[in-house]
Amino acid sequence: MRPWQGAYTQSNIGDAIVGVPSTGPFARTDLLVLRVEDPEYEGERDPRTQDIGYFHLVKGVDQDATVLRGMTAIPLARITLPRNTTAVTADMITDLRRLANPRTERTLHTVHPSTTEKVPAEHGQWANWPKEAAWDLDIPDWATRATVVVTISGLRAEAGNIYAELRTRLGEHNAEPTVVDDDGTTTRRASVSLADTFTLPPAYRGTRQRLGVQINQIDKYGDGDLAVAKGTTVTADVQFTESPV
Known part of the structure; x- marks a missing residue:
């Protein structure tokens, strides 16, 4: 998050589908994040009709990536895709979620x-x-x-x-x-x-x-x-x- 922005509250009830493109002859690592795109600071999303907080897939990150620089987003999962892969399985997913103030x-x-x-x-x-x-x-x-x-x-x-x-x-x-x-x-x-x-x-x-x-x-x-x-x-x-x- 940009240092001059305020705080945002997001919630998700139920399932959400995020499309993950298949790989070709090369393996790829993607990062699934909750992105906040407040048009007052960046992007062109309309808060009246669009969610400014949404799931977003960042393709082609480092194999051990756990954070994302230059984007207002919270990492949720890292997806490690072998080459010639069309379906994501559980063993390809690394959970990156954490609590801000765990008890x-x-x-x-x-x-x-x-x-x-x-x-x-x-x-x-x-x-x-x-x-x-x-x-x-x-x-x-x-x-x-x-x-x-x-x-x-x-x-x-x-x-x-x-x-x-x-x-x-x-x-x-x-x-x-x-x-x-x-x-x-x-x-x-x-x-x-x-x-x-x-x-x-x-x-x-x-x-x-x-x-x-x-x-x-x-x-x-x-x-x-x-x-x-x-x-x-x-x-x-x-x-x-x-x-x-």
């Missing part, structure tokens, strides 16, 4: 185990552990993503080598695992961080969901003992964010 909510949870708790004996399968590392989270009704970082400090290892995977679990959704791979032989302490971003399904919003930590210790690569004990701290840093869906 966030961040909370910090801590646990200090007071007794020693070893990994459950059923090694080779996922188990909830440590048992105290579990929290019921009230998910805001506007949240679309949850970023979770769990740090276990002072993790106790003893009696041999250890290989284990740890992950967080929110509701029925599992995060990617983090590996603990320790070839020590004496009693030692370590720290591990688990981090991932969960996309929250609509059914989770405005509900209470369980956040927990799970472990899968694999004896094939080590037969030591892993435990939380006095001196261990488990910290869960949870941030809910609002974004386009």
